[in-house]
Amino acid sequence: MSLINKLKKIAKIAVSSAEENVKNKLLESKINDINRKLENMNDKEGAHLIIKKENLEKKIKDHKTERQKKREFIKLQLKQEVKNSRLKRKEENKDLNTIKKIKKEFDELPIATFANDLAEGISELEKVKETVVKHPEDIYSWLKLAETLKFYKKTFIIINGIKAPFDLIGSTIDIGTELLGGALENAFDKDKWTLERALSQARKLGATEKQIDDFSKNYKKNMATALVKGTGHMIYKQSKKMITTGERILDFAIDKLIDNKEE
Structure with missing residues (x-):
C-alpha cells in the first residue's frame, strides 16, 4: 500500500507539472499575439492590449506559484513517507545480529x-x-x-x-x-x-x-x-x-x- 501511495503522489506531481506547462503555453501564445499587434500600434492605441498582456503575465505567475506550492506540499509528504518506510525497516531489523x-x-x-x-x-x-x-x-x-x-x-x-x-x-x-x-x-x-x-x-x-x-x-x-x-x-x-x-x-x-x- 505504501508503494502505491508513493506512486500516486509522484503521478500527481507529474500531472500538475504537465497541466502547468500546457496552460502557460496557451497563455504565452496569447501574449505573443498581443506583442505582434503592438508592433504596429503606438502606446495610446495599444493601451488596452498592454493591460491585457500584463493580466496574462500575472495569470502565468500566479498559476505557476499555486502549482509549485501544491507540488512542494506533495514532495514533503513523499519525503516523510520515505522516512517512515526507512524507520519501519530499521525497527524490523533492530534485534537482528549481523548474520541475520x-x-x-x-x-x-x-x-x-x-x-x-x-x-x-x-x-x-x-x-x-x-x-x-x-x-x-x-x-x-x-x-x-x-x-x-x-x-x-x-x-x-x-x-x-x-x-x-x-x-x-x-x-x-x-x-x-x-x-x-x-x-x-x-x-x-x-x-x-x-x-x-x-x-x-x-x-x-x-x-x-x-x-x-x-x-x-x-x-x-x-x-x-x-x-x-x-x-x-x-x-x-x-x-x-x-x-x-x-x-x-x-x-x-x-x-x-x-x-x-x-x-
Whole structure:
C-alpha cells in the first residue's frame, strides 16, 4: 500500500507539472499575439492590449506559484513517507545480529531467491512451522518438521541442479548461501528451524529412535499437488519481494531526486 501511495503522489506531481506547462503555453501564445499587434500600434492605441498582456503575465505567475506550492506540499509528504518506510525497516531489523541481517537482506531479493521460495512452497515448510508453533508439545509436529526440512534441502539442491547449466554462478551462490550461511546462522541462533533441533525436541518430548525411524520411512508427499502449491507459493513470495524491492529503489530515488527546500 505504501508503494502505491508513493506512486500516486509522484503521478500527481507529474500531472500538475504537465497541466502547468500546457496552460502557460496557451497563455504565452496569447501574449505573443498581443506583442505582434503592438508592433504596429503606438502606446495610446495599444493601451488596452498592454493591460491585457500584463493580466496574462500575472495569470502565468500566479498559476505557476499555486502549482509549485501544491507540488512542494506533495514532495514533503513523499519525503516523510520515505522516512517512515526507512524507520519501519530499521525497527524490523533492530534485534537482528549481523548474520541475520545479511540473510534477511538476501531473503528479500526477488529473482535471486526464486529457487528458495519454490523449494519452500513444494515442501510446505511455512505451513509445518506454523503447526509446530501451535502444537509445540506434539511429538509428531516436530517429526514432520524434521522430514519437511530434509525434503526442503533436497528439493532446493535439485532445483539449483536443474538451473545450473543456465546459471552456474547463481546456482553455486544459492547452494553456498544455503549450506554455509545456514551453518553460520546456527551458531548465533539457537532457535533456528533446523533438522537437528527438530529431532532433539522430538526426543525431549519422548520420541524413541524407532518412532523417528518409522515416521521417516512412512513420510510421503503427493508430488503433483506439491509442485502446484510450490509454484503458487513461489509466485506469491516473488511478487511481494518485487514490491518491497521496488519500494526501496523508489525511496532512494525520491530521496536523491526530490529537492526538499524545507530541509
